Amino acid sequence: MPIPADDRRARILDAVRALGTVRVADLAERLGLPAVTVRRDVAALADAGLLRRTHGSVAFPAPETDTAPGPAAGPARPAGGPALGLLVPAVVQYFDEVIAGARTAAAGAGAHLVLGISSYEASADRVQVEQLLATGVQGLLLAPNWTAADRPEDQAWVAGLPVPAVLLERRPIAGGPAAGLDSVGSDHRHGVLLALRHLAGRGHRRIALAARADTWTAHQVRSGYDEACRILGLTAGPVLDVRTPAADLDRVARQLAEAAADGVGAALVHNDQDAIQLLPLLRAGGVRVPEDLALVSYDDVFAALGAPPLTAVAPPKRAVGAAAVDLLLRRLATADEPLPVHHLELLPDLKVRESSGG
CATH class of the missing domain: 3.40.50.2300 (Response regulator)
Structure with missing residues (x-):
């Protein structure tokens, strides 16, 4: 194994x-x-x-x-x-x-x-x-x-x-x-809102979510999906559970193909690695991306390497690491002075590529 x-x-x-x-x-x-x-x-x-x-x-x-x-x-x-x-x-x-x-x-x-x-x-x-x-x-x-x-x-x-x-x-x-x-x-909820707003702007009203459930980010993406559907007036679902090992992606690809046949025009996939592995599985099932199903992935780590390149939500990963160091150093430098507790959320960006019809 x-x-x-x-x-x-x-x-x-x-x-x-x-x-x-x-x-x-x-x-x-x-x-x-x-x-x-x-x-x-x-x-x-x-x-x-x-x-x-x-x-x-x-x-x-x-x-x-x-x-x-x-x-x-x-x-x-x-x-x-x-x-x-x-x-x-x-x-x-x-x-x-x-x-x-x-x-x-x-x-x-x-x-x-x-x-x-x-x-x-x-x-x-x-x-x-x-x-x-x-x-x-x-x-x-x-x-x-x-x-x-x-x-x-x-x-x-x-x-x-x-x-x-x-x-x-x-x-x-x-x-x-x-x-x-x-x-x-x-702010992963904002990232999901960016993705769904982008797809809605291309005429998609039914957008599926395929996501993991075993990490902090995955839970934020899932809750952000429900919230974004309400904000944008979209019909939520289906929500597909992505599990490990990767062999489970065969099932997810079949479910996405069934959803596309039922009128679902787009999907958000968490994360990039799973989205890239889904692309050939969808092709093998006769589903073209983006013609039959527009895809947006989450994380933007490998997304640009997909075939086609994946539109992706890009959390500001490097900026998060840098801002955390800056805040910790400020906290150490002001140990004897009152410094308010900071809960900082940095907004993700959306990298538009071919997979969403961009």
Whole structure:
């Protein structure tokens, strides 16, 4: 069974941390993975600033971004500015760009980032945060594994952290124990409204939604869809659940084909990766994009590489990372002065391409 990209890249980071500088070919052999796959993953990690490539070898960059060492590794000792811990649920796709934005902002301010990589399980968050705190970080940027189903008590531990923290692409429950924390994120409801308004402007009145339900962003997209349909006076539905593994996309493609035959003229798909995999499945089922079904994807990570290129909602991922760093540094600089709690939402953009008839 193929190893998910998240798991592969986490294993690559663990191996490089243990080995130091290592040849990519040796790394592939050590991990038992195809060399071409490791090269592709290393390139993605290097683009996000998490690894450094030189003449066929790979190592950690120094010194502006590091990964959190184990508990025995001792405290981080940045030269100059403060050390900031950054917790993300994965080092691929969406959060690559968030990390890149945070890294650039931190470097410009003379700060040092220490990266903690959780898994898409809430239980892993605390372990990673404890390791970040053990390195001596003075503030935290956190993207915990929250969903719309979380209860206030599940967020209480974040409010009790011993250093200032800014939530990243997450919003605390209103009135909950974490409501007093700063947060910076994308306004995904606005992003969905942009997509549906674009499709409605091309005459589509019935627009389907195909979306995951296992991440914070997915829940925001789903609630934004209901809200946008009300605002625009559209007939909502059908709403199709996208599950993993990817083989489930065969079912989604059949359901979209049935919806198109029933008069549904467009669909919003969360996320890009699923939308790109749906394109050949729809073609195989006799559904042309955009002639029979206009498509808009969400995230704009891979959308431009689709055939046809996908119109996509583009959350301001790099800007979110940069704004979160700026806010955390302000919080640290004004520790003895009152600074209002900030809940910042940055608006996504819409990149119009061929898949929606643009």
